[in-house]
Amino acid sequence: MSEAKAGIDRDTVEQVANFGGENYKYGFTTEIDADKAPNGLNTDIIRFISAKKEEPQWLLDWRLDAFERWKTMQEPDWAHVDYPKIDYQDLCYYAAPKSMEDGPKSLDEVDPELLRTYEKLGIPLQEQEVLAGVRKVAVDAVFDSVSVGTTFRDELAKVGVIFCSFSEAVKEHPELVRKYLGSVVPQSDNYFAALNSAVFSDGSFVYIPPGVRCPMELSTYFRINEANTGQFERTLVIADRDSYVSYLEGCTAPMRDENQLHAAVVELVALEDAEIKYSTVQNWYPGDADGIGGIYNFVTKRGDCREARARISWTQVETGSAVTWKYPSCILRGDDTVGEFYSIAISNNLQQVDSGTKMLHLGRNTSSKIISKGISAGRSSNAYRGQVNVHPKAANARNFTQCDSLLIGDKCAAHTVPYIEARNISAVLEHEATTSKISDDQMFYCRQRGLDPEEAVALIVNGFCRDVLQNLPMEFAVEAQKLVGISLEGSVG
Amino acid sequence: MALLEINDLHAGVEDKQILNGFNLTINAGEVHAIMGPNGSGKSTLSYVLAGRDGYETQNGAVQFDGQALLDMTPEDRAIAGLFLAFQYPLEIPGVTNMTFLRTSLNAVRRGRGEAEMDAAGFLRMVREKARAMGMDDDMLKRPLNVGFSGGEKKRNEVLQMAVLEPRLAILDETDSGLDIDALQTVADGVNALRGEDRGMLVITHYQRLLDFIKPDFVHVMVQGRIVRSGGPELALELEGSGYGAYLDAGADLQGDAHATSEGVPHA
Ligand SMILES: Nc1ncnc2c1ncn2[C@@H]1O[C@H](COP(=O)(O)OP(=O)(O)O)[C@@H](O)[C@H]1O
Ligand SMILES: [Mg+2]
Numbered sequence: 001m002s003e004a005k006a007g008i009d010r011d012t013v014e015q016v017a018n019f020g021g022e023n024y025k026y027g028f029t030t031e032i033d034a035d036k037a038p039n040g041l042n043t044d045i046i047r048f049i050s051a052k053k054e055e056p057q058w059l060l061d062w063r064l065d066a067f068e069r070w071k072t073m074q075e076p077d078w079a080h081v082d083y084p085k086i087d088y089q090d091l092c093y094y095a096a097p098k099s100m101e102d103g104p105k106s107l108d109e110v111d112p113e114l115l116r117t118y119e120k121l122g123i124p125l126q127e128q129e130v131l132a133g134v135r136k137v138a139v140d141a142v143f144d145s146v147s148v149g150t151t152f153r154d155e156l157a158k159v160g161v162i163f164c165s166f167s168e169a170v171k172e173h174p175e176l177v178r179k180y181l182g183s184v185v186p187q188s189d190n191y192f193a194a195l196n197s198a199v200f201s202d203g204s205f206v207y208i209p210p211g212v213r214c215p216m217e218l219s220t221y222f223r224i225n226e227a228n229t230g231q232f233e234r235t236l237v238i239a240d241r242d243s244y245v246s247y248l249e250g251c252t253a254p255m256r257d258e259n260q261l262h263a264a265v266v267e268l269v270a271l272e273d274a275e276i277k278y279s280t281v282q283n284w285y286p287g288d289a290d291g292i293g294g295i296y297n298f299v300t301k302r303g304d305c306r307e308a309r310a311r312i313s314w315t316q317v318e319t320g321s322a323v324t325w326k327y328p329s330c331i332l333r334g335d336d337t338v339g340e341f342y343s344i345a346i347s348n349n350l351q352q353v354d355s356g357t358k359m360l361h362l363g364r365n366t367s368s369k370i371i372s373k374g375i376s377a378g379r380s381s382n383a384y385r386g387q388v389n390v391h392p393k394a395a396n397a398r399n400f401t402q403c404d405s406l407l408i409g410d411k412c413a414a415h416t417v418p419y420i421e422a423r424n425i426s427a428v429l430e431h432e433a434t435t436s437k438i439s440d441d442q443m444f445y446c447r448q449r450g451l452d453p454e455e456a457v458a459l460i461v462n463g464f465c466r467d468v469l470q471n472l473p474m475e476f477a478v479e480a481q482k483l484v485g486i487s488l489e490g491s492v493g
Numbered sequence: 494m495a496l497l498e499i500n501d502l503h504a505g506v507e508d509k510q511i512l513n514g515f516n517l518t519i520n521a522g523e524v525h526a527i528m529g530p531n532g533s534g535k536s537t538l539s540y541v542l543a544g545r546d547g548y549e550t551q552n553g554a555v556q557f558d559g560q561a562l563l564d565m566t567p568e569d570r571a572i573a574g575l576f577l578a579f580q581y582p583l584e585i586p587g588v589t590n591m592t593f594l595r596t597s598l599n600a601v602r603r604g605r606g607e608a609e610m611d612a613a614g615f616l617r618m619v620r621e622k623a624r625a626m627g628m629d630d631d632m633l634k635r636p637l638n639v640g641f642s643g644g645e646k647k648r649n650e651v652l653q654m655a656v657l658e659p660r661l662a663i664l665d666e667t668d669s670g671l672d673i674d675a676l677q678t679v680a681d682g683v684n685a686l687r688g689e690d691r692g693m694l695v696i697t698h699y700q701r702l703l704d705f706i707k708p709d710f711v712h713v714m715v716q717g718r719i720v721r722s723g724g725p726e727l728a729l730e731l732e733g734s735g736y737g738a739y740l741d742a743g744a745d746l747q748g749d750a751h752a753t754s755e756g757v758p759h760a
Binding site: 439441442444445446448449450451452455459460463464465466467 | 544593
């Protein structure tokens, strides 16, 4: 751990400690003139978004097609979550900081206020700020509906890696976007994916050419700033044959009394022998202790191990959002492909989480692993929903699922909903599940050693999550560990 | 000023009163041993002193280093320098021994307004102390007490004590379940910490431990109070006669066996 990074962590902790009861560190708003679309959802709005982005006709048609499908679909109600009906006509579907209007040509032209926002978040957008000794992380920052800048692009370009905003990719690499967009999550996959397909604003695009091991971590930070604005980003990561990439995603939003909708789609494509590691630290504003405000996080994430021996691994640390509806999944299409899902989902106060994964075994000798750690505190509800599906042709499929729940206090709930469907008798599927509580004796033991109750809970919970935390890139693991403690503040005593 | 002064302590759990007028004074530099049959309230005493939830004090007072101990939170007692080596140390899955030690030491130092220890210095210090306890690096990397044998858990308690360097260490049956070699190691660890500034309260069921840790005072505890106090010779005497005589005595002993280190009453 470098000193620079440790410094940030200490700031994080201090800021949170100084927040006077409110635990959410990222709850500031930024005063920036925004360029907003009028509220409402119709073909005019979609044309407006598409025109703003100077998109080609095929993409506008694709959006309009998605919109037509969305109109015929029903909002899903099977998840173990409960929230007031969303009025989709009362949302804003596009907001961009005004100064982006002419499009900054480089980071130097980005509004200093925006840069300061990211600084507050601890995300260095100036390359020189990434200090020597710290492993390099290229960052794409997305503020409301647009990307405000991507770092280290030249260095990445040298090895042929494309890392840019989705909008730029549409302009500069239309053939790649057209080939892969919607190829993992089709427009009509589900209600929120269809909505996203119609109105998605920006997001990140990654392409790793054959045989290339991406020389640094790639990372995107999403921030919702505008009030009453939905964020609908679209991320597409393509790892061509025999390539490798590790991608990190972080999210924050200001504290607001009204709920805000976040409906993203992430598509990953791994070709022959390629590997994608995708990590998320989701720290959207969770609402206050009484459940007022917070983000509705309805996200579709799916990876396709399209060709033989491809590997995709999802690691997520979910501490934020008022309501989370999220199932990062793997399609194990190629033979000998591997899918992994490592998850920590923490709910406190009145947060609701319904999250899990789907492993779809289609190829031969495919294997998947699911490690899920759910932590519920306060009056929250936390459900793991997992599906392991073995196709008749998927000979020798293997799955191992470990699903652990930890309860803090006695007013929260944990649910485990595993679906297993094996239509090939050679499948070997293992499922283990545990539910535990932090014992009073463990708490006393820690306190006898000088830890206050919150430190004790954070320590015990971090231990509980260790298998998953170990899978995060080092830069994120430390941050995530702190986050675990912060998000459980107020859960004891 | 005494390091620890317990006056007429009546305490218990739920509706059950377990400590019945317990008195004890420990000065810095002294090692006291409490011996007594199972169920006499030795662990209860240690829990009440350490501040475990669920224990109620009906009467009496405890001064620790001039502070009203019973008003403090468990962590503040630890920060003030009170350490309890548990009779049954707890397991914390996924938290390595090393992480636990560092978190604990830093919490205590922070509580005292001292700077946290830097990572390299900490590692060196812990490794050295662990080696002295006959523990290898591997044991420092394992999750706290998970899968440790009884003896390993006890060694680990003494290691924690060595790292935290408390003012008052209470060892609750740290000898039970140890073979003779382990006993020697644990005793060496405890003896190494004996010093002018530090008090120790060694709770044991057997006299054997006191061959290795020479106490300055020995107290016999029966039914929640001290019924007899003496020097190290008392332990030997008990080895011969057992607790039998005291069990009867304890039942109707309403007297004033007030044990102090200044004037040990001879029965
Ligand atoms: N939590 C409890 N609830 C009820 N009785 C208890 C509890 N803990 C201890 N006791 C009782 O208090 C007495 C003293 O126990 P303890 O302090 O463990 O004794 P020792 O450590 O000397 O063996 C015993 O009779 C025991 O059964
Ligand atoms: Mg006992």
